[in-house]
Amino acid sequence: IMYGQCDHPPDSSSSCNQCPIKHCFLFIFADLLPAKNGEEPTMQFLLEFVEILTNYIRKTFDRSTKVLDFHHPHQLLEGMEGFNLELSDQPESLEQILVDCRDTLKYGVRTGHPRFFNQLSTGLDIVGLAGEWLTSTANTxxxxxxxxxxxxxxxxxxxxxxxxxxxxxxxxxxxxxxxxxxxxxxxxxxxxxxxxxxxxxxxxxxxxxxxxxxxxxxxxxxxxxxxxxxxxxxxxxxxxxxxxxxxxxxxxxxxxxxxxxxxxxxxxxxxxxxxxxxxxxxxxxxxxxxxxxxxxxxxxxxxxxxxxxxxxxxxxxxxxxxxxxxxxxxxxxxxxxxxxxxxxxxxxxxxxxxxxxxxxxxxxxxxxxxxxxxxxxxxxxxxxxxxxDIFKFWLMWKAKGTVGFEQHIDKCLDLSAYLYNKIKNREGFEMVFNGEPQHTNVCFWYIPLSLRGLSDGEERRERLHKVAPKIKAMMMESGTTMVGYQPQGDKVNFFRMVISNPAATRSDIDFLVEEIERLGHDL
Amino acid sequence: IMYGQCDHPPDSSSSCNQCPIKHCFLFIFADLLPAKNGEEPTMQFLLEFVEILTNYIRKTFDRSTKVLDFHHPHQLLEGMEGFNLELSDQPESLEQILVDCRDTLKYGVRTGHPRFFNQLSTGLDIVGLAGEWLTSTANTxxxxxxxxxxxxxxxxxxxxxxxxxxxxxxxxxxxxxxxxxxxxxxxxxxxxxxxxxxxxxxxxxxxxxxxxxxxxxxxxxxxxxxxxxxxxxxxxxxxxxxxxxxxxxxxxxxxxxxxxxxxxxxxxxxxxxxxxxxxxxxxxxxxxxxxxxxxxxxxxxxxxxxxxxxxxxxxxxxxxxxxxxxxxxxxxxxxxxxxxxxxxxxxxxxxxxxxxxxxxxxxxxxxxxxxxxxxxxxxxxxxxxxxxDIFKFWLMWKAKGTVGFEQHIDKCLDLSAYLYNKIKNREGFEMVFNGEPQHTNVCFWYIPLSLRGLSDGEERRERLHKVAPKIKAMMMESGTTMVGYQPQGDKVNFFRMVISNPAATRSDIDFLVEEIERLGHDL
The missing domain is CATH 3.40.640.10 (Type I PLP-dependent aspartate aminotransferase-like (Major domain))
Structure with a gap:
């Protein structure tokens, strides 16, 4: 159901009771605070808005949703299904603002998803998030x-x-x-x-x-x-x-x-x-x-x-x-x-x-x-x-205690040891350096079947250099997970797995490994 | 009513139906996402939390509330009515987290209040605020x-x-x-x-x-x-x-x-x-x-x-x-x-x-x-x-249009012209420079009765230098309004009024002038 599709005259309620459309936004006819009588429309707008955010949060933690829905810059710039990024002289309606917000989230990346491993900063801590909402409300x-x-x-x-x-x-x-x-x-x-x-x-x-x-x-x-x-x-x-x-x-x-x-x-x-x-x-x-x-x-x-x-x-x-x-x-x-x-x-x-x-x-x-x-x-x-920047951190510390941070960190390092042990002798995987990682970084190459027989040399290096970017591109197109890659010194492109996401579990590590195999096997 | 004062066993509802306490936080017994079954407690926590924020927003625009409730650092550090700033090893309950959040807002400064003029950044734009909430939810x-x-x-x-x-x-x-x-x-x-x-x-x-x-x-x-x-x-x-x-x-x-x-x-x-x-x-x-x-x-x-x-x-x-x-x-x-x-x-x-x-x-x-x-x-x-930092700005631009920003700016400059014209010849006020301000800055001294007869000289300068700090201190103690002061070059402390707050009206300007007179008249 699209918002605001009914054009019945406004009444005092926030839902239209003259037609079957739920959440018909009658309040769009009023102005937000600090406008006179702006209090009610403001509260309604914020509650509808928070519903968009809580839906997003719910989906973020749901493994059946994608990590991202990838589009190229030119696609987004051309306007996806009416999502227009251009700014204009005249105001948009509040209903359109809410649609813009949902679209912004739809075409973004769920950095809190249990299978997002792309960055050193991952995860979505609910108390930290609340802290940041309060920070912006205090706006000082x-x-x-x-x-x-x-x-x-x-x-x-x-x-x-x-x-x-x-x-x-x-x-x-x-x-x-x-x-x-x-x-x-x-x-x-x-x-x-x-x-x-x-x-x-x-x-x-x-x-x-x-x-x-x-x-x-x-x-x-x-x-x-x-x-x-x-x-x-x-x-x-x-x-x-x-x-x-x-x-x-x-x-x-x-x-x-x-x-x-x-x-x-x-x-x-x-x-x-x-x-x-x-x-x-x-x-x-x-x-x-x-x-x-x-x-x-x-x-x-x-x-x-x-x-x-x-x-x-x-x-x-x-x-x-x-x-x-x-x-x-x-x-x-x-x-x-x-x-x-x-x-x-x-x-x-x-x-x-x-x-x-x-x-x-x-x-x-x-x-x-x-x-x-x-x-x-x-x-x-x-x-x-x-x-x-302090409040969200202070609030998380209050909510977790020092021991809560300790548990989180120990858990992430355990997970990276689990990954390391899982792939160190696995066929098709090669570690970039030997020994258990000091941090949660696990660096490895995936070797597609076609490269496994090749002896070390320039040809193998050149072909291996292209593997991680290819798998990463397919990963992003399919939207199932995200992990980074890069070269380092004389080492060709390899995956760098990092775990800081509190939502990640062993099953997500398993998923990542299998996904890399699925996408890269026949390269 | 304090949160969580009842200790009835948890049931499936978020309110206690066994005792008269509203919003009894039974969900504090469960963990937030990404914990298993964390979805419901997360949604309940966020909705309760948003209620705290929307109450704050409502009060921010209400002229009958104070701009601030001032306390000295040592008072806050000692702990106001149980508001304990110290961090500890063990976690606090979610009910206490919510209390901490309300206390944080209670002892802060309402920078969106129509009578807050202290800084170049003032006001609380609802759409911009929503934009910042979304930004922190996307956390990228x-x-x-x-x-x-x-x-x-x-x-x-x-x-x-x-x-x-x-x-x-x-x-x-x-x-x-x-x-x-x-x-x-x-x-x-x-x-x-x-x-x-x-x-x-x-x-x-x-x-x-x-x-x-x-x-x-x-x-x-x-x-x-x-x-x-x-x-x-x-x-x-x-x-x-x-x-x-x-x-x-x-x-x-x-x-x-x-x-x-x-x-x-x-x-x-x-x-x-x-x-x-x-x-x-x-x-x-x-x-x-x-x-x-x-x-x-x-x-x-x-x-x-x-x-x-x-x-x-x-x-x-x-x-x-x-x-x-x-x-x-x-x-x-x-x-x-x-x-x-x-x-x-x-x-x-x-x-x-x-x-x-x-x-x-x-x-x-x-x-x-x-x-x-x-x-x-x-x-x-x-x-x-x-x-x-872009999203909230982009969203405001969408919601206001270029014309909306223009109206806001013209209105603020009109208000500063109003203030200038009101005080330029008013008894007890002296302008720091002549002519209508170029921006919304209006710089002036308030001259208490006891200084009005004094001829220009070192004694008058010394005494005048202390007037603005004294009025400002009383202003903060009474919590009614806030405006900045400072010396500049060879000019002793004067008030610098700036208007960027979309909530401010002529009545707030009038209030500020009268408040300065009320507090400073007998200095």
């Missing part, structure tokens, strides 16, 4: 206590808790939630530079010697983006060699530090990754910390992906030494299942964030306010307005 | 078409529309939504540097001569933050003098450009503000553009606050010349009433954003995907994951 801004008293305090308490979990004494230090891991990593480099060369803030990079940064060749590309953006230059970001599991080789770091010093450059910053994007590798933090201390360099731990493992007594040893870091990136929106966006940058030394970023704008941060203005956070940030 | 990420097909296309079409409105030929150019105006302004400086000195990306600032940037002394502090962050140094950001209305004096820009060149520095970037934060001033873009062209400098227009006026045929002349800018910041979350966060950086020359920021991460942006990967936006951004 984190820069001052004045307009976000509760959220500012929640942020402060949650950051302290995270620092305690990292292991800094009595949770001391500082931190802030930022719009994502890339910006959090950017903060770490900015603060490190401010710590060693504070005059760069006023005089620019000309006031510092040639500074070099170090990070793994497997690390996230945001470190490279940051070295370009902040004026270091990507050539001054030195990539470190890794072992076969994608972990930094500490000796390589020390050799490259010495080499840089011999050239007269100043080694300033080392990024150790806790959970690399593709392999899920954890760099050996303690050994790296030893070198950082020896050569007086800032140690940042990018735990955007792996930070969540700190919540698990079973797995947190993989981040041993994290308490020696000067700063840590940790994205609850990845492994902890918090809705997007939720990323924290945590700093061991108090005052640096403020010192680095404060510009003391008098119109925003008045020292003569009636409350303790040390609670205002705006002058620590590179942003001015800052979205409230 | 803007970096690839693959996982955000509809949102990526909406962003593309909306940015094109915005460029057309700016006046770039056939809407050509580029752009991206960023987490806020400060980050958008940061993009503009990065892109300008890449345009003139692309080698900085790889070699760092050492590869460029000493570069200088120019902006008004009244401009937003994010320009200063950016000059520190990107490695220019705040000393290389040269502040321009303004006239008494806060507008840049073009001759001062030219003089300072010449002076910088004489010192051997390279003038690279000029920021013209369209709508300054405090005075709401519009810098004369055409005259500044002439100078930028003459000296080959990048012209950025920071229209974070004033960009919305481009939607109004009556007021867009204030941005005359904006089509000559190389880049424009425009925040729909300010003057256009879109929920936070929604900020765009628009760039006239195509390819620069990509050239400046691309790092070609193979694991994210695979050229061998089955769709046209030019739609992937991630490599243009300094972020990796990027929140979907």
């Amino acid at each position: 801004n984190m820069f001052t206590y004045e307009i976000a008293p509760v959220f500012v305090l929640m942020e402060q308490l949650t950051l302290k808790k995270m620092r305690e979990i990292i292991g800094w004494p009595v949770g001391e230090g500082d931190g802030i939630f930022s719009p994502g891991g890339a910006i959090s990593n950017m903060y770490s480099v900015m603060i490190a530079r401010y710590k060693f060369f504070p005059e760069v803030k006023t005089k620019g990079m000309a006031a510092a010697p040639r500074l070099v940064l170090f990070t793994s060749e497997h690390s996230h590309y945001s470190i490279k983006k940051t070295s370009a953006a902040l004026g270091f230059g990507t050539e001054n970001l030195i990539l470190l060699n890794t072992d076969e599991r994608g972990r930094v080789i500490p000796a390589d770091l020390e050799a490259k530090v010495i080499e840089a010093k011999q050239k007269g450059y100043v080694p300033m910053f080392v990024n150790a990754t806790a959970g690399t994007t593709v392999y899920g590798a954890f760099d050996p933090i303690n050994e790296i910390a030893d070198i950082c201390e020896k050569y007086n360099m800032w140690l940042h731990v990018d735990g955007a992906w792996g930070g969540g493992l700190l919540m698990s007594r079973k797995h947190r040893h993989k981040l041993n030494g994290v308490e020696r870091a000067n700063s840590v990136t940790w994205n609850p929106h990845k492994m902890m299942g918090v809705p997007l966006q939720c990323s924290a940058i945590l700093v061991r030394e108090r005052g640096l964030l403020q010192g680095c970023n404060s510009m003391c704008a008098g119109y925003l941060f008045q020292p003569d306010k009636q409350y303790d203005v040390t609670y205002d956070t705006g002058d620590k940030a590179i942003q001015c307005g800052r979205h409230v | 990420n803007m970096f690839t078409y693959e996982i955000a097909p509809v949102f990526v296309l909406m962003e593309q079409l909306t940015l094109k529309k915005m460029r057309e409105i700016i006046g770039w030929p056939v809407g050509e150019g580029d752009g991206i939504f960023s987490p806020g105006g400060a980050i958008s302004n940061m993009y503009s400086v990065m892109i300008a540097r890449y345009k003139f000195f692309p080698e900085v990306k790889t070699k760092g600032m050492a590869a460029a001569p000493r570069l200088v940037l120019f902006t008004s002394e009244h401009s937003h502090y994010s320009i200063k933050k950016t000059s520190a962050a990107l490695g220019f140094g705040t000393e290389n950001l040269i502040l321009l003098n303004t006239d008494e209305r806060g507008r840049v004096i073009p001759a001062d820009l030219e003089a300072k450009v010449i002076e910088a060149k004489q010192k051997g520095y390279v003038p690279m970037f000029v920021n013209a503000t369209a709508g300054t934060t405090v005075y709401g001033a519009f810098d004369p873009i055409n005259e500044i553009a002439d100078i930028c062209e003459k000296y080959n400098m990048w012209l950025h227009v920071d229209g974070a606050w004033g960009g919305g006026l481009l939607m109004s045929r009556k007021h867009r002349h204030k941005l005359n010349g904006v089509e000559r800018a190389n880049s424009v910041t425009w925040n729909p979350h300010k003057m256009m009433g879109v929920p936070l966060q929604c900020s765009a950086i628009l760039v006239r020359e195509r390819g620069l954003l990509q050239g400046c920021n691309s790092m070609c991460a193979g694991y994210l942006f695979q050229p061998d995907k089955q769709y046209d990967v030019t739609y992937d936006t991630g490599d243009k951004a300094i972020q990796c994951g990027r929140h979907v």
Whole structure:
């Protein structure tokens, strides 16, 4: 039944009682709040709207629905069954707005579906979702206590808790939630530079010697983006060699530090990754910390992906030494299942964030306010307005407790071990590296029948490189599941399975494996 | 009535029918999705939760409710009537989660209240709110078409529309939504540097001569933050003098450009503000553009606050010349009433954003995907994951049409003219600058009776400086309304009234004026 197809005159009820159409939207003739008498139409609109959302949520968790209904850009741009993306001068009716909303969801991707494994951020936590709905209803801004008293305090308490979990004494230090891991990593480099060369803030990079940064060749590309953006230059970001599991080789770091010093450059910053994007590798933090201390360099731990493992007594040893870091990136929106966006940058030394970023704008941060203005956070940030990312996380923590996050993480890692054990000796599957994964990343090739007899060589490599993209394309066309692939170094395209979705079970892992076999067998 | 106070055994209904307590939460004994049989409790939880939100929305627009219920940080931290902000190891019940949500709203600030004037972002647009609820339900990420097909296309079409409105030929150019105006302004400086000195990306600032940037002394502090962050140094950001209305004096820009060149520095970037934060001033873009062209400098227009006026045929002349800018910041979350966060950086020359920021991460942006990967936006951004900020804006545009935004903007500017005319000759009020405001900013002092006889001098200045903070403190304690204050240059604390709230009417303006008089009369 289409909405609003009856044209009987409006009456006081929200359903038409003159014709058989359910939910006939008579209220479309009225205006929403703040219009006069807008309260009733507003409540009706929101309730109808929530019905669309709850239907979507119900289907998201239903394995008989597709993960996505794929269309090419030109198809969506041409307008699918009346779904017109173009904006116009004149308003649309509220009934059409509701149709637009349903279409938007229809042609999107169900990232909470139990078989969506495409990204580090997956899943749909109901309490987190409720938290985000409340956040947008409160529609405020984190820069001052004045307009976000509760959220500012929640942020402060949650950051302290995270620092305690990292292991800094009595949770001391500082931190802030930022719009994502890339910006959090950017903060770490900015603060490190401010710590060693504070005059760069006023005089620019000309006031510092040639500074070099170090990070793994497997690390996230945001470190490279940051070295370009902040004026270091990507050539001054030195990539470190890794072992076969994608972990930094500490000796390589020390050799490259010495080499840089011999050239007269100043080694300033080392990024150790806790959970690399593709392999899920954890760099050996303690050994790296030893070198950082020896050569007086800032140690940042990018735990955007792996930070969540700190919540698990079973797995947190993989981040041993994290308490020696000067700063840590940790994205609850990845492994902890918090809705997007939720990323924290945590700093061991108090005052640096403020010192680095404060510009003391008098119109925003008045020292003569009636409350303790040390609670205002705006002058620590590179942003001015800052979205409230804390509430959904705080609410999930309340609802799950620390133990709930631990259970979630242990379960995801169990599932990835299950997948690893299932395919490591299975015909047609080949692991990209040996041994049980450190994180939930399981990296593998699927070898179609036609390639199984081929000996290793250029031809096999070329043909294998095309397999994952082909299977992925078919997967998306059929809409049954989604998993990522990519090349890495000299390794041709392989699948990278990641599990952060709380809805996933062993049966979904089984499904994925069988689906890859079904689609790829005869390639 | 408190939730969950009855302990009758659960049955299939959501309300207890054994005791007089309404909404007895029997479903708290079950688990939410993705738990087995979680569907019914999930739907019940969300419906109860939405009731909390709709009650809040209803009250937000009700003038008989307070704007806020102020408490000091220590009071909230100690726990108000059982509202405990601390996180714990064990989970809370869902009934307690709902109580926490109501408390969070209770002790917050109603930024959509018709008498909330404290920030550039005010108001609560119902369709925009619905858009944000849908966004968080879809919970996806803007970096690839693959996982955000509809949102990526909406962003593309909306940015094109915005460029057309700016006046770039056939809407050509580029752009991206960023987490806020400060980050958008940061993009503009990065892109300008890449345009003139692309080698900085790889070699760092050492590869460029000493570069200088120019902006008004009244401009937003994010320009200063950016000059520190990107490695220019705040000393290389040269502040321009303004006239008494806060507008840049073009001759001062030219003089300072010449002076910088004489010192051997390279003038690279000029920021013209369209709508300054405090005075709401519009810098004369055409005259500044002439100078930028003459000296080959990048012209950025920071229209974070004033960009919305481009939607109004009556007021867009204030941005005359904006089509000559190389880049424009425009925040729909300010003057256009879109929920936070929604900020765009628009760039006239195509390819620069990509050239400046691309790092070609193979694991994210695979050229061998089955769709046209030019739609992937991630490599243009300094972020990796990027929140979907477009949908709520797109949906509001659909619901209002271009004409709806125009009406909103014209109405807000009419209201500010009403306020200006009401107080310009009113006893006890003194304007900070003469003449009708260019934007909705109305800046004024309130002079208590005890100061009215005093002649201008140090004593009067000192005492007047304390008036606005005192009135503001009383305002917040009584919770009746909120408006900002600040000093500016040599001017002591004054009120800055801004109107972007669609719910505000003349009666609310009257109320504010009378409230200031009531609270401040006897100071």
